[in-house]
Amino acid sequence: MEDEPSISKEITKSTDFYIGILLAVCSSLFIGTSFIIKKISLTRLSRIGALRAGAGGFGYLKDWFWWLGISAMGFGEILNFAAYGFAPASVVTPLGALSVLVSAILASKFLNEKLTIVGKLGCLLCILGSTMIILHAPKEEPLENFNLFLSKLQEPAFAHYMICMVVLCSAILCCLGPRFGSRYVCVYITLCSAIGGITVMACKAIGLALKSYSVTSLLSYPTFWLLSTIILIMAVCICVQITYLNRTLDLFNASIVTPTYYVFFTGFVIAESIVLFREWELMTAGDMAGALCGFFVTVVAVFVLSTSKDGHQQTRHLGVNTYFAVKS
Amino acid sequence: MEDEPSISKEITKSTDFYIGILLAVCSSLFIGTSFIIKKISLTRLSRIGALRAGAGGFGYLKDWFWWLGISAMGFGEILNFAAYGFAPASVVTPLGALSVLVSAILASKFLNEKLTIVGKLGCLLCILGSTMIILHAPKEEPLENFNLFLSKLQEPAFAHYMICMVVLCSAILCCLGPRFGSRYVCVYITLCSAIGGITVMACKAIGLALKSYSVTSLLSYPTFWLLSTIILIMAVCICVQITYLNRTLDLFNASIVTPTYYVFFTGFVIAESIVLFREWELMTAGDMAGALCGFFVTVVAVFVLSTSKDGHQQTRHLGVNTYFAVKS
Incomplete structure (x- = not known):
């Protein structure tokens, strides 16, 4: 009888x-779909003669279809946000690759x-890589509730990680960015990813x-302010991320930015999971x-998908489509 | 103390x-290297003016370097042969993909x-897929010795499998092959793979x-004739395989034949492992x-590697290299 609570706890964890x-x-399904809905809306508008968004037009704001796309994206982001409350961050972040698959x-x-056939291979790899990541993810969440999370923040590892991040971001913003930012794709992507990790x-x-608190305790004295600060930090981080990603x-x-961002962002989140949340302590070497294999397969998939998709639109004259049309 | 023999048996199995x-x-290392050594020898001979092998020349027979390549290949095949005695067939066969990686x-x-960058991605995928296959392979061998193997042959599953193979091979040789063999790549590849499974x-x-017998018992009455028959069957199978693969x-x-053959051959060996050796009974669903993920990743890798390698030589005019030279 003693074991019962621990068994039910196990089941809750796995659920x-x-x-x-x-x-x-x-x-990922909603975010991937949203890209397509928005693009369909913009194409439809340009066909009826409205000024294109790229040329400064705002006609899309009057299109209900465009708003549907935006809603799908917002809903997708909320679901993603909720996912972090249930599964380890080192699984949720890499699964973002599925949105590239859905939109392709x-x-x-x-x-x-x-x-193209390369695109199809990319889709297959994306599914295989994601399956592997899920298969090998730590099934238990080391952070069960908010209090445990707060206790992690008081450990020296958190302070060290934050100092590293502040030094890195300042270095990029003040020195490396202006000097190398327009020459190397990694510079601002590193900034976005480091800040994305904090988000x-x-x-x-x-x-x-x-998940852990009732509404009344959420609104009680220390928790409310703590949460407000966290939300503020998150909002600032998201703004910086969007600015520099754009x-x-x-x-x-x-086709270069998407896979690079995916790799760096996931890399930072995994580093964070190791240093702060110790998610990987629960995993065997196998x-x-x-x-890791799953992650790298997904990286290849994202690279292939973004290259083949862009390739279709921008590099037709270089013959990549001819090649695969002949092959398939 | 009772557990000791079973523990030492466990260790032997895992070793x-x-x-x-x-x-x-x-x-795979030797077989992959042998392709390159043979090619270097042939290139060197054509440079000094000997009649090319493709044009009917036999100058390579006098080149010690060509013989080195043949020896490397033979040695590789012997190692591969030995590998089947130690590890499950459903792991050894897919690892053959590594020879494509080595030669690339x-x-x-x-x-x-x-x-090319596609070739490099293929190499990476090949390593990732092989790692996954090894990670998830059944670590225990259900067939520990020759007697167990013989007892498997007396089960009805073996008879059913062999009847299917004989029907399939006869159908291809007598009817499907002459009619569709020159139009569809799968026809003779299916034949080679089905016979490869028997090999x-x-x-x-x-x-x-x-592994299980001493020299004297190998030469004793029933075993010797049984083994001779098996060796004879193997020799016939290899000859048929080589003929139809050529x-x-x-x-x-x-670039089409290599990956197709890899997929079909490995597929037949896995089917055999399931039906006859029940290697997969020891595996969890995960x-x-x-x-399977590892296998499919390796399939993509073999496809990409053979396409990009051939592509380099044969489809340069189609612009695939130009494309990646611009990209990278």
Whole structure:
């Protein structure tokens, strides 16, 4: 009889994990779809003669279809946010790759962007890599509630990590960025990813708080202010991320930016999980190797998908499509 | 004290597995290298003005370097053969993909065949897929010795499997082959793979016999004749395989034949492992999913590697290299 609470706790933990995975997958589904809906809306508007968004037009704001896309994206982000409350961050973040998969498949269905054989291989790899990441993820969450999270923040590891991040971000903002930012894609991507890691941590904190507390205790004295500070930090982080990601997208091709960002962002979140949340302490060496394999397969998939998609639009004259049309 | 023999048996089993993996990896190393050595020899001969092999020349028979290549290949095949005696067939066969990796890397080093970015991705995927296959392989060998193997042959599953194979091979040889063999690459590849599966079974039998018996009992009455029959069957199978693989290579491009053969051959060996050796009974659902992911990643890798390698030589005019030279 003594074992019963621990068994039911085990079951809750494992259920939590699968809820988290489901939320993360649904989130990717909505975010991937939102790209396509927005693009369909913009194409439709340009066809009826409205001024294009790229040329400074705002006609899309009057299109209900565009707003549907934005809503899908918002809903996807909320689901993603919720996923961090249930499953380890080192699983939820890499699963973001599925949104690239969803948008590649939908683009071939609804935007008549023919999926090349390379694109199809990318889709397959994306699914295989994600399956492996889920297979090898730590099924138990070391951070069960908000209090445990707060106790982690008081450990020296957190202070050390934050000092490193502040030094890194300042170095990029003040010195490396202006000098090398327009020449190397990694510079601002590192900044976005480092700050993205902090955003994930904040998401995790809020998710855990919403899961562990009732409304009244959420509004009670220390918790309320603590949560407000975390939300503020998160908002600032998201703004910085969006600003510098847009700057990078302006300077470099999306086919380079998307996979690089995916790798760096996931890398920072995994580093964080190791240093702060110790998520990997629960894993065997085999699981670590398997999860890393899954991660690298997904990296290749994201690289291939973004290259083949962009390649279709921008490098047709270089013959990559001819090549695969001949082959297939 | 009672547990001691079973513990030492466990250790032997696990050591056997890693010996098998090591043998399979070394085998791929030798076979991969042998392709390059033979090619270097042929290139060198054509440079000094000898009649090319493709045009009917036999000058290579006098070149010690060509013989070195043949020896490397033979030695590799022997190691591969030995690997089947130690590790499950469903691990040893897929690891054959590593020879494609080795020859791609060595070709870029010694034959000046520049490895494109797609080729590099293929190499990475090959390593990742193979790692996953090893991670998820059943670590215990259900067939410990030759007697167990013989008892498996008396089960109805073996008879059913052999009837299916005979029907399939006869259908291809008599009816499907002459009609569709020159139009579809799968026809003769299916024949080669089905017969290849039987070769693997024979290899396994001989490997187990060499492992379990002393020389005197190998030469004793029933075993000697049984083994001779198995060796004869194996020799016939290898001849049929080589004949029809060469016919397919004559009809189709190697970049299509290599990955197709890899997929079909490994597929038949895995089917055999399931039906006859029940290797997968020892695996959990997670391990099965992981091993399948690894297999498919390796399939993509072999496809990418053979396409990019051939692409470099044959499809330069289609611009695939230009494309990646611009990208990288």
